[in-house]
Amino acid sequence: MELFGTSKINQKNHLEIGGCDTVELANQYGTPLFVYDVALIKAKARGFKKTFEDLDMKHRVVYASKAFTSLALYKLLAAEGLAFDVVSGGELHAALKAGVSPEMIEFHGNNKSAEELAMAVNVGIGTIVVDNFYEIELLKSILKETGKQQKILLRVSPGVDAHTHSYILTGQEDSKFGFDVKSGQAEQALQLVLADQGFDVIGIHCHIGSQIFGTEGFEAATEKMMAILLDWQSRFNFVASVLNLGGGFGVKYSDEDTPLEAPEYVKQIATMVKVSSQAAAYPLPEVWIEPGRSIVAEAGTTLYTVGSRKSVPNVRNFVSVDGGMGDNIRPALYDATYSAVVANRMTAPAEEVVTVTGKYCESGDKLITDIQLPILAATDILAIVTTGAYGYSMASVYNKNPRPAVVFVENGESQLVLRRETYDDLINLDVIN
Numbered sequence: 327m328e329l330f331g332t333s334k335i336n337q338k339n340h341l342e343i344g345g346c347d348t349v350e351l352a353n354q355y356g357t358p359l360f361v362y363d364v365a366l367i368k369a370k371a372r373g374f375k376k377t378f379e380d381l382d383m384k385h386r387v388v389y390a391s392k393a394f395t396s397l398a399l400y401k402l403l404a405a406e407g408l409a410f411d412v413v414s415g416g417e418l419h420a421a422l423k424a425g426v427s428p429e430m431i432e433f434h435g436n437n438k439s440a441e442e443l444a445m446a447v448n449v450g451i452g453t454i455v456v457d458n459f460y461e462i463e464l465l466k467s468i469l470k471e472t473g474k475q476q477k478i479l480l481r482v483s484p485g486v487d488a489h490t491h492s493y494i495l496t497g498q499e500d501s502k503f504g505f506d507v508k509s510g511q512a513e514q515a516l517q518l519v520l521a522d523q524g525f526d527v528i529g530i531h532c533h534i535g536s537q538i539f540g541t542e543g544f545e546a547a548t549e550k551m552m553a554i555l556l557d558w559q560s561r562f563n564f565v566a567s568v569l570n571l572g573g574g575f576g577v578k579y580s581d582e583d584t585p586l587e588a589p590e591y592v593k594q595i596a597t598m599v600k601v602s603s604q605a606a607a608y609p610l611p612e613v614w615i616e617p618g619r620s621i622v623a624e625a626g627t628t629l630y631t632v633g634s635r636k637s638v639p640n641v642r643n644f645v646s647v648d649g650g651m652g653d654n655i656r657p658a659l660y661d662a663t664y665s666a667v668v669a670n671r672m673t674a675p676a677e678e679v680v681t682v683t684g685k686y687c688e689s690g691d692k693l694i695t696d697i698q699l700p701i702l703a704a705t706d707i708l709a710i711v712t713t714g715a716y717g718y719s720m721a722s723v724y725n726k727n728p729r730p731a732v733v734f735v736e737n738g739e740s741q742l743v744l745r746r747e748t749y750d751d752l753i754n755l756d757v758i759n
């Protein structure tokens with residue numbers, strides 16, 4: 327199994343990340359525990375930026391903060407020069423609290439409320455990605471009332487079917503996101519926003535889906551987006567200064583996954599934009615991308631303590647850990663696959679096939695189905711790797727299990743960035759006691 331970033335086996339035969347022994351981290355902070363390799367997050371962020379710099383292209387790497395947010399991460403990535411995609415007033419609030427410049431924030435969402443839009447406009451958010459006709463009306467009246475002008479991108483649905491799980495596809499015609507191109511809704515939206523002085527239309531956006539491996543989907547979307555820009559230039563005299571091609575770059579969760587290094591996708595699509603702009607004498611737009619998963623997934627590892635086991639002869643060996651679907655809903659939601667190692671006995675031989683289950687009261691509460699591992703015993707520390715994206719951010723307190731703590735590790739130091747929820751936190755919202 328592949329170990330990412332600074333992860334390695336140390337002299338005690340333990341998993342080490344960022345120079346920290348994960349068994350010691352488990353003792354110090356308890357389990358379940360999310361451990362983030364800070365050096366790897368920085369390397370991923372820099373990899374994207376460097377790709378554009380090498381091509382000498384104006385760009386923005388916009389981190390899709392839905393993948394994992396904490397104030398510490400906003401600060402870390404802001405220092406790396408990244409911008410941020412937020413999809414709710416809550417994410418916007420957190421980014422601002424972390425000190426992110428409003429100009430570097432982009433607001434997404436298919437049903438932003440009037441309150442959220444007003445909040446965004448009032449704090450001076452950089453860009454609002456307008457998704458639908460209702461939002462045009464809401465935003466128009468907010469801008470009229472405040473007398474402000476707002477930079478916007480129009481989100482279009484280019485009709486590209488990328489190959490990924492249907493729940494995480496977003497760029498096809500049959501999608502709740504964005505203005506449909508084929509039926510003419512996108513150009514109708516463009517005409518509406520161009521006609522209103524409150525909107526400063528800086529460009530267009532698409533995002534075809536998530537956890538995509540092939541390059542075809544990205545290439546098809548880029549080609550389509552460039553064709554839309556050329557068409558809108560000739561018909562509406564509209565010239566975009568920004569072309570946002572979204573995120574979705576796949577990562578390796580298990581050996582069956584074979585993604586390219588994420589910047590490779592970006593290199594291909596950015597080059598396509600450059601070549602087709604030149605060919606059509608179209609002013610080269612700034613290219614924005616919105617990676618979420620590919621920045622944080624591999625940097626995250628979840629440590630669990632092994633508890634009970636149940637072996638049903640000739641059927642299955644179940645091994646339960648002290649977390650589960652509350653800290654990682656992805657296997658239950660998307661049949662997502664993961665790999666794991668025994669952090670306290672890294673080189674022990676893999677001698678049995680087990681299904682790793684959680685402690686939640688659901689049969690679907692499985693973290694890994696049928697994985698070959700050393701024979702696990704209670705108190706072993708199981709480390710599930712590549713859990714940095716859409717794990718903590720989609721966590722729940724189902725069965726009133728507190729959400730785990732999160733630590734950042736780098737150069738042999740660990741830093742608690744999100745404390746473990748307490749039982750009292752779990753009843754904090756109750757107003758009748």
Ligand SMILES: Cc1ncc(COP(=O)(O)O)c(C=O)c1O
Nearest residue numbers: 390533536573574616617618619
């Ligand atoms: C609009 C938009 N941008 C960016 C992303 C980030 O995607 P990923 O985490 O796959 O890079 C998403 C999530 O799919 C999204 O909906």
Ligand SMILES: N[C@@H](CCCC[NH3+])C(=O)O
Nearest residue numbers: 392494536537656715716
């Ligand atoms: N949450 C999803 C991806 C959706 C991304 C947001 N549009 C996942 O875990 O794979």
